[in-house]
Amino acid sequence: MEITSKRIDLSDAAAKRAFKCLALSTLCEHPKRRTGLTTYFRGLVTAARRLYPDIHWIVFASQEDDWSETDQRVRIVRRFPANDRLLPRLWADHFQVSAAAREMNADALLTVGFVPLRKMLPTIMGIFSLQHADPSNKIGGPRELYRRMMTRDGIRRADLVITNSAFAASQVTSLFPAAAGKLVVSYDGLDKGQFQPDLEPGESAQLRKQFGIESGYFLWVSNFYQYKQANLLLESYARLDESFRAAHPLVMVGGGWGGGDTSAQAHTRALGIERNVRFLGWVEERWLAPLYRNAIAFCMASREETFGRIVTEAMACGTPCILNDIPIMHEVTADHALIVDFRDREKTTAALSQIVVNRDLHQQLRVAGLHRADDFSFEKMARERVEAILELL
Secondary structure (H helix, E strand, C coil), X not given: CCCCCCCCCCCCHHHHHCCCEEEEECCCCECCECCHHHHHHHHHHHHHHHHCCCCEEEEECCCCCCCCCCCCCEEEECCCCCCCCHHHHHHXXXXXXXXXXXXXXXXXXEEECCCCCCCCCCEEEEECCCHHHCHHHCCCHHHHHHHHHHHHHHHHHCCEEEECCHHHHHHHHHHCHHHHHHEEECCCCCCCCCCCCCCCCCXXXXXXXXXXXXXXXXXXXXXXXXXXXXXXXXXXXXXXXXXXXHHCCEEEECCCCXXXXXXXXXXHHHHCCHHHEEEEECXXXXXXXXXXXXXXEEEEXXXXXXXXXXXXXHHHCXXXXXEECCHHHHHHHCCCCEEECCCCHHHHHHHHHHHHHCHHHHHHHHXXXXXXXXXXXXXXXXXXXXXXHHHHC
């Protein structure tokens, strides 16, 4: 995707010398609750290291994060708390990290969702979630208030604002018109080495051994936030014939959030489909691509996304997608998916059935999805975002 800022010629030695070191705070992540930000942080730094050998990185991370410390161009700083200690982490991010980065000769600081109250460096703020803009998402009163305040203040004080889709950019500028002059639009990345369509030898048998599942299931991959609307998927799935569900179980991967997984499990029992639904909880990263590849379809009922990286992962693995009818799903997939309003149980159930029985449709969506997934990569993302930062500096 084209970025809004002017590109610079990276062959210009003077431009390279003007920038030496980027600092990145990852403390907003809970070390025991992996989210899409975990993938983003690692993908950005890994790709940027390959593309820009003259740029060094300072990464502020928790003690538990498994960042590699073998590259001398990446310094991992572990002396500040992360989001498992919320209040100390907020103090660190707002009053300590920027100063520490400056002391270590960083030229700019990258954050997600805020600009430090004690801003000591040029700050690039990422906006990759706007859950707080819709009260129906019920993210919690204090959290919603904090995010509203930090988004408003951050857009005012940030030197550059990065968001991950045209849809997200339109939301940001409609809420904060002043952001338009410093807003960069850059799609999220995708690890094409990990997420690719060819089955590895024996991987179906490994899934059977590890999780007790056979190929041909419907797949959900997401934390159980309320806005992900797991219950809508469960209710549409429950309308399928029992023999159909037995042949094509629903496998749900993701961690609980505010009791969301417990609620979904209770709803499954209330619907009488507990024999056909498997809750795997957290899984190691190495299992994700095999889980996508062995699924008959990937399902996502979310009502609030700014991008949806898991959709691109599914497409890259050759897995057709059944997605909720929200604008970003049309943008990310280029309409190469079955997009339905999950509030319409009848139409959603029909889509679940159709993706199985209509093999021509299944193959068509598989091929088109693979083609669309070629438009996303961490290398492209890193180049767009780092070039914008180079120009800023």
